[in-house]
Amino acid sequence: QVQLQESGPGLVKPSETLSLTCTVSGGSISTYYWHWVRQAPGKGLEWIGYVYYTGGTNYNPSLKSRVTVSLATSKNQFSLKLTSVTTADTAVYYCARSDTDMVWAFDIWGQGTMVNVSS
Amino acid sequence: QSVLTQPPSASGTPGERVTISCSGRTSNIGNNYVYWYQLLPGAAPKLLIYRNNQRPSGVPDRFSGSKSGTSGSLAISGLRSEDEGDYYCAALEDSLTAYVFGSGTKVTVL
Numbered sequence: 008q009v010q011l012q013e014s015g016p017g018l019v020k021p022s023e024t025l026s027l028t029c030t031v032s033g034g035s036i037s038t039y040y041w042h043w044v045r046q047a048p049g050k051g052l053e054w055i056g057y058v059y060y061t062g063g064t065n066y067n068p069s070l071k072s073r074v075t076v077s078l079a080t081s082k083n084q085f086s087l088k089l090t091s092v093t094t095a096d097t098a099v100y101y102c103a104r105s106d107t108d109m110v111w112a113f114d115i116w117g118q119g120t121m122v123n124v125s126s
Numbered sequence: 127q128s129v130l131t132q133p134p135s136a137s138g139t140p141g142e143r144v145t146i147s148c149s150g151r152t153s154n155i156g157n158n159y160v161y162w163y164q165l166l167p168g169a170a171p172k173l174l175i176y177r178n179n180q181r182p183s184g185v186p187d188r189f190s191g192s193k194s195g196t197s198g199s200l201a202i203s204g205l206r207s208e209d210e211g212d213y214y215c216a217a218l219e220d221s222l223t224a225y226v227f228g229s230g231t232k233v234t235v236l
Contacts, residue, residue, distance in 0.1 A: 044171075051128055052163070052171075052214050054225040068223045101171060111218055111225055112161060112176035119170065 009034035009119035018123050025089040025122055029102030032118050036060060036078065040105045041085045042113060043076060045098040053098075057105075058085055063104075078114075097124045129154060130228035138205045146231045148215030148232055154226060158218040160198035161192055163227075166211035174213075175200060185229040198211040202233070210235045 015027035029041065044056040056066035056077040066074045075088040089096060099121050103113040131149040148160060159188040162175035173182055175191035178198065188204045198215055215228035 013216070031178060051164075051230045052216075052227040054216075054227065065223070068222050069224075103171075109176060112173055112182075113163070113171070113214070114173050114176075116170040116172070 009104070009115055011104065011115060013100060013102050013117045013120040015100075015120060015122070017121060020124065020126055021093055021124055022091055024032070025087070025092050025096060027087045027100055027102075027120065027122070027126070029085050029087075029117060031083045031085075031104075036080055036083050036085065038107055040107070040110055041076070042103045042105065043087045044101045044103055044116075046101070046119075047098040050098075055087065055089075057099075058060070059108075064085055066117070092124045094124050096122070098122060128229035129219055129226040130217060132213075132228040132231045134229070135232045135234065138202075139234055140205055140207065142205045143201060143203045144205055144233060146198075146200045146213055146215075146233070148200070148228050150196050150198075150217060152196055154191065154196075154217045154236075155192045155194040155198055155222045157220055160191065160193050161216040162200045163214045163216065164211055165214065166208075184205075188197045189227060205235055209233060 010032045012030045019025045037060045040057045042057040056076045058064050069084040073090045078085050099119040101119045102117045159177045164172045164174050178193040179191045190201045213231045219226045
């Protein structure tokens with residue numbers, strides 16, 4: 008059974024870069040889309056972007072200038088980098104998977120990791 | 127402000143049927159599939175419905191989805207206490223080429 012687990016610092020200072028990793032266990036990172044989604048406190052879900060197993064990416068236009076999602080295939084991991092963070096980036100960050108023929112059906116999710124942006 | 131509009135709350139007693147609406151536009155729900163996710167306290171989000179009305183394996187048939195024009199809906203029949211949580215619709219937004227979520231609906235079992 009495939010499982011996803013987010014990891015990374017729980018506290019990031021304003022203007023710095025938020026870096027998170029999602030480790031895929033129980034299956035291969037190949038032939039799927041790998042997404043990041045976040046939920047700010049008291050707010051709804053927001054899709055951040057995805058990386059395809061070939062390395063192709065697609066980002067939410069509202070975050071595109073600050074986001075990079077990339078693969079570390081040999082480690083069966085993918086990562087999120089968000090630059091120049093502000094307090095508005097404080098959120099629970101989830102990683103998720105979707106299949107090649109159902110790009111927008113996120114069928115497996117991680118438990119989420121809380122990231123606070125604060126000095 | 128979410129592109130897709132949901133009622134902030136819905137409630138029912140055990141065994142009842144609850145319906146959650148998701149209102150959008152031609153550029154999102156009108157032209158694309160609707161998806162539904164369940165967020166329960168302390169649990170990873172779960173895909174409930176994909177492609178308007180399809181259930182992933184393992185999702186009980188108490189959950190059903192539909193779409194009409196620029197709106198989607200999720201129905202929960204035979205409401206149970208373990209259904210209490212937040213429910214989000216989602217769709218691809220053509221004008222942004224981005225996946226957008228609804229504002230979320232909190233379901234309470236009375």
